[in-house]
Amino acid sequence: MIGYRGREHPGEEREFDRRAGSIGMCSITADAGVDRQRRGFVAAGGALLALLSVGLIGSARAQTPYLTDLFSATTIDDALAVLGSIPVSDAAVDLALPGVVEDGAVVPVRVSSTLDDVEEIYVLVPSNPYPVAVRFEIPDGTEPFISIRLKLAETGTVYAVVRAKGRLYSRVAETRVTVGGCV
Amino acid sequence: MADPIRIRAKSNNGLTEVMVLMPHPMETGLGLDASGRGRRAHYISDVEVNLGDRTVLRARLSIAVSKDPLISFRFKGGQPGDRIDVTWTDNLGDRGAGSASIG
Numbered sequence: 459m460i461g462y463r464g465r466e467h468p469g470e471e472r473e474f475d476r477r478a479g480s481i482g483m484c485s486i487t488a489d490a491g492v493d494r495q496r497r498g499f500v501a502a503g504g505a506l507l508a509l510l511s512v513g514l515i516g517s518a519r520a521q522t523p524y525l526t527d528l529f530s531a532t533t534i535d536d537a538l539a540v541l542g543s544i545p546v547s548d549a550a551v552d553l554a555l556p557g558v559v560e561d562g563a564v565v566p567v568r569v570s571s572t573l574d575d576v577e578e579i580y581v582l583v584p585s586n587p588y589p590v591a592v593r594f595e596i597p598d599g600t601e602p603f604i605s606i607r608l609k610l611a612e613t614g615t616v617y618a619v620v621r622a623k624g625r626l627y628s629r630v631a632e633t634r635v636t637v638g639g640c641v
Numbered sequence: 642m643a644d645p646i647r648i649r650a651k652s653n654n655g656l657t658e659v660m661v662l663m664p665h666p667m668e669t670g671l672g673l674d675a676s677g678r679g680r681r682a683h684y685i686s687d688v689e690v691n692l693g694d695r696t697v698l699r700a701r702l703s704i705a706v707s708k709d710p711l712i713s714f715r716f717k718g719g720q721p722g723d724r725i726d727v728t729w730t731d732n733l734g735d736r737g738a739g740s741a742s743i744g
Contacts, residue, residue: 529703564707583705587671591705594714600697601656601715607707609669639707 525593534584534617541580545619545628548573553618553629562612562639568605569618571627576602578621585614609639646739650725657719657743659690659697661727662711665737669704685710685737687730692719719743 524540531537538544554568569579579594579602591608602620610616613634620627644664651658663685670682682704690698697716719725726740 525701529701586705588703588705591703593701595699597696597698599695599717601717603715605713607711609705609707 528593529588529590531590532588534582534589537582537589541619541626543626545617545626547629548627549629551618551620551627551629553616553631555616555631555633557632558634558636559610560636562610562635562637564607565610565633565635565639566605567608567616567618568603569620569629570604571602571620571622573602573620573622573627576620576622577624579604580617580619580621581606581608582617582619583608583610583614584617586611610635611638646727646729646737648725648727648739648741650719650741650743652719652721652743656715656717657692657725658713658715659725660711660713661688661690662709663688663727663729663737664709665729665731667704667706667708667710671704683731683733685729685731688712689728690714691726691728692716692723697725 528537528540531540550572552568552570552572555565559565567581569581571579576596579596581591582589583591586609592606594604596602602622608616610633613632615630615632618629618631646664647662649660665685666683667685668680668683670680672680684704684706685702688698688700688702688710689696698712698714700712702710721743723743724740725743726738728736728738730736
């Protein structure tokens with residue numbers, strides 16, 4: 459565990475209310491025209507995916523609009539509105555990530571939980587242009603344990619959000635990024 | 642087109658640990674290339690891992706996932722020799738698939 463920290467912040471629900479101030483270093487490099495193009499493209503990609511997931515992945519749950527809204531949220535508030543409620547900070551959720559990372563393009567993140575009946579695990583990065591980084595669906599029999607590598611645009615907080623028995627729980631950790639990762 | 646998916650799955654005391662590496666550029670679409678034009682977003686959006694008929698993990702990724710996504714997780718069950726199948730779909734409609742036996 460050396461070099462990792464997963465801390466609990468007493469005021470972390472309040473922290474969730476804080477709007478992600480800057481949109482991140484990434485979009486500063488793109489001019490408005492490019493940005494509009496990109497958004498149009500992302501929307502088109504989303505529509506294509508909706509078709510694909512109906513036909514190919516064949517998920518029985520009609521969750522595509524929900525996920526599209528969630529992943530296109532540009533602020534943490536919007537993302538939480540789609541999730542449905544403010545997560546409760548709980549030590550039963552564990553989030554491990556390096557306290558300092560040199561390269562924001564590759565930041566290892568590990569989320570686990572001791573809660574029963576975990577249905578979903580999310581990782582939210584408020585300082586990224588799109589705060590919702592990843593969502594895992596945890597079927598019965600799969601452990602609430604996930605590790606993945608993420609890009610972090612800048613120094614800031616990372617939230618792990620776990621949905622168990624329909625309720626949301628969270629844990630926050632902070633990491634300092636010396637070189638941003640949105641390239 | 643894409644490099645093959647690398648999968649490592651190991652069964653240990655009734656628990657199977659899986660590590661999946663999916664080579665993919667995971668381009669955010671936010672930066673500019675050398676000529677100053679916007680790059681097109683290109684990223685894996687959906688991943689599904691199956692043990693036979695049983696789905697053991699489903700993931701939705703975004704542009705915030707690092708290049709060559711690496712995902713580890715664990716599930717109950719799975720015997721040495723059982724087959725793990727991984728499929729991904731990206732935002733441009735490309736798909737990738739790979740499989741491995743549990744060791």
